[in-house]
Amino acid sequence: MKDIARAAGVSQTTVSFVLNENRDVLISDETRERVINMAKDLGYELRSINSGHFVDPKAPFIGFLIDEIATSVFASLSIDEAQQRAWDSGYLLQLATSHNDKVYEEDVLSRWIAEGVTGVIYGSILTRKVNPPSILKQINTVLLNCYTDEYSYPTLLPAEIMGGFSATECLIEAGCKRIAYINGEEWMEAAAERLQGYKNALSSYGLEYDDQIVKPGNFMPSGGYTATMELLSQDIRPDGIFCANDLMAIGAYEAIKEAGLDIPGDIRIVGYDDHELASHLNPPLSTISLPHREMGQFAIDELLTTQRAQKRKLRTIRLECPLVERKSAR
Known part of the structure; x- marks a missing residue:
């Protein structure tokens, strides 16, 4: 989304509104067209409410439970990419923000289990050790930007x-x-x-x-x-x-x-x-x-791979944080 915004000369918020076909915001037709064309040029697969791809209320879904969103723009990057990857794979993404309230986390996870959730991304805005609710062990889970003492879940961290x-x-x-x-x-x-x-x-x-x-x-x-x-x-x-x-x-x-x-x-x-x-x-x-987009994509891929194999791999993957070289260091 950041690449589209840069190429189209607009904010990431504008890109989000355009790609999600939000007509309640006054964005000119010319800007909408420019954003859509840039998205297509960059290989972004558009989700259109007019494309004939309707949402089945019983469609399989993946849960994304994270502690915070508002404190950092970077959380939205992982969420956006996870949502797109899930959609491309035939799944919906349900998002919940817990603010580290363990009772709330238990309630959300219990409801998701009852609704037949395919898997859960359990994430943190800060890289840190976490103590997830024990009920999480019943679910196909990937930890995103956090880890447990025992590394008892597949874990994705930035390197x-x-x-x-x-x-x-x-x-x-x-x-x-x-x-x-x-x-x-x-x-x-x-x-x-x-x-x-x-x-x-x-x-x-x-x-x-x-x-x-x-x-x-x-x-x-x-x-x-x-x-x-x-x-x-x-x-x-x-x-x-x-x-x-x-x-x-x-x-x-x-x-x-x-x-x-x-x-x-x-x-x-x-x-x-x-x-x-x-x-x-x-x-x-x-x-x-920081590989926020890649982490969101990889988390979905890991969940779906585990779902197909019916076997959880307890591995910790550290995704590369690449150098973006510009003129300040040359």
Whole structure:
């Protein structure tokens, strides 16, 4: 959906309204046509209420139970892709948001079992350990962006350590010798794993880890700005900065430009997340893309494979977080 929005020059919200044929929103016919044409050009299979593909009220369905949606745009990417993959495979997707209410989760899962659910994606907006209701063991299940102590379910996680490695490696290969890292909130597992990837890359390339250029952040532009100002005040400033997300990279941009320095001439920067704003910064931000779409698709594929085989594979799959190289690190 992000690719369609970028190609059509509209927001992802507009794309969603157009592709779902929502006529209650005032979107011009010209914009609707442009979005649909771009979607077709990009190979997106349209679901049309006029196509003759009607919904059978008894159609098989897959449940998607997630703790939060509103706190991050990224959750919607996994949900959208899971919904499309399920639809293409002949299934509907039912969504429920629990806000970590275990009683509510039990009720939803009990109802889904009674209705003959084919499988359940149990997801978290943050990568973390979870303790799902025991009733989940009765259902064909995939954990998305979360895991249990025993890894007792098929589990899909982003390969955050390798993502941190790739971001740091990008700066090293661009010639940086003193690479700083601005971390996110340290209690988040994603922040810890990205930091580990940073350390691994330094070690692999024979560069010394220096905790004086590893700064705490808050995953917000203010954290990136404050940390970068501290880095620039040091006697030897860094020639590269890896920010644990793109919003902090925006703050780093501001601090560097205030100091009269050039990106990438004086300092190269790599972010993380491939936020919608990353490609619109000046210069465009090199970043690591989280595989939200791929995780949504893969979760459906895993459920349906298990359904056909009637046998659950207890495996943990870490999906690649690829580098999106732009001008900030060249």
